Amino acid sequence: MPGILIEDVRKRYGQGDAAVDALKGVDMVVGPGEVVGLIGPSGSGKSTLLKCLGAVIEPSGGRMTLGDDVIFDQVWKISDLRALRRDKIGFIFQAPYLIPFLDVTDNVALLPMLSGLPNSKARALAQEFLEALDVGHRAGAMPSQLSGGEQQRVSIARALVNRPPVILADEPTAPLDSERAMAVIRILNQMAKQFETAIIVVTHDEKIIPTFKRLYQIRDGRTEEQAGEGRAID
Numbered sequence: 520m521p522g523i524l525i526e527d528v529r530k531r532y533g534q535g536d537a538a539v540d541a542l543k544g545v546d547m548v549v550g551p552g553e554v555v556g557l558i559g560p561s562g563s564g565k566s567t568l569l570k571c572l573g574a575v576i577e578p579s580g581g582r583m584t585l586g587d588d589v590i591f592d593q594v595w596k597i598s599d600l601r602a603l604r605r606d607k608i609g610f611i612f613q614a615p616y617l618i619p620f621l622d623v624t625d626n627v628a629l630l631p632m633l634s635g636l637p638n639s640k641a642r643a644l645a646q647e648f649l650e651a652l653d654v655g656h657r658a659g660a661m662p663s664q665l666s667g668g669e670q671q672r673v674s675i676a677r678a679l680v681n682r683p684p685v686i687l688a689d690e691p692t693a694p695l696d697s698e699r700a701m702a703v704i705r706i707l708n709q710m711a712k713q714f715e716t717a718i719i720v721v722t723h724d725e726k727i728i729p730t731f732k733r734l735y736q737i738r739d740g741r742t743e744e745q746a747g748e749g750r751a752i753d
């Protein structure tokens with residue numbers, strides 16, 4: 520059972536003369552436990568593909584499967600897209616986007632709370648993930664008291680805490696120096712294995728591209744699979 524299966528996904532923005540075919544039939548597969556890179560020039564459709572997969576925008580056609588669920592097959596197959604995003608997909612962005620008035624624990628505990636876990640259990644779970652990401656000692660701090668690398672690790676804990684089968688990371692290492700960027704990639708690989716998560720990393724970052732075993736290059740709205748170097752990261 521693949522973690523992510525994308526079949527012939529298409530996306531057209533606008534209509535008539537103003538129409539832009541951003542995705543022209545994208546195919547991709549990412550297994551559980553796999554971290555795959557998605558690269559391509561500016562305007563090639565990377566953000567559009569992540570937004571479709573993240574159920575932020577609606578594709579114009581094709582089929583998408585996340586874990587055990589076909590989420591889209593010409594139309595959405597899931598009625599509650601908010602619940603889908605909350606429970607099945609973890610998002611990691613270039614900036615951590617932590618909630619400034621919640622402490623580190625509550626930033627991570629918020630999603631499991633929204634999914635219905637009692638507050639004390641959600642906080643205990645958050646603590647577990649913060650420890651796995653080596654920021655357990657900062658659990659009571661406010662986001663503004665953390666370094667950039669610590670904030671990014673908290674945002675990764677938040678993406679993982681509901682154990683989504685899928686993580687979508689959009690330029691997660693762009694603002695980080697080489698050492699911190701490699702630490703983030705190491706963590707994503709460890710977490711993918713530990714929780715059987717399928718992870719797509721959109722990146723331009725030359726520091727991390729050699730670490731992927733498999734890559735997809737997107738060009739003019741279509742994907743091509745490439746073997747990566749799979750360079751060791753520990």
Ligand SMILES: Nc1ncnc2c1ncn2[C@@H]1O[C@H](COP(=O)(O)OP(=O)(O)OP(=O)(O)O)[C@@H](O)[C@H]1O
Nearest residue numbers: 532533539541559560561562563564565566567568
């Ligand atoms: N809301 C929109 N309406 C119309 N066209 C759009 C919209 N969003 C994106 N596009 C177009 O779709 C194409 C793909 O854009 P997309 O943002 O997915 O590319 P990208 O690969 O993520 O680029 P970048 O690396 O610069 O972020 C581009 O031609 C872009 O101009």
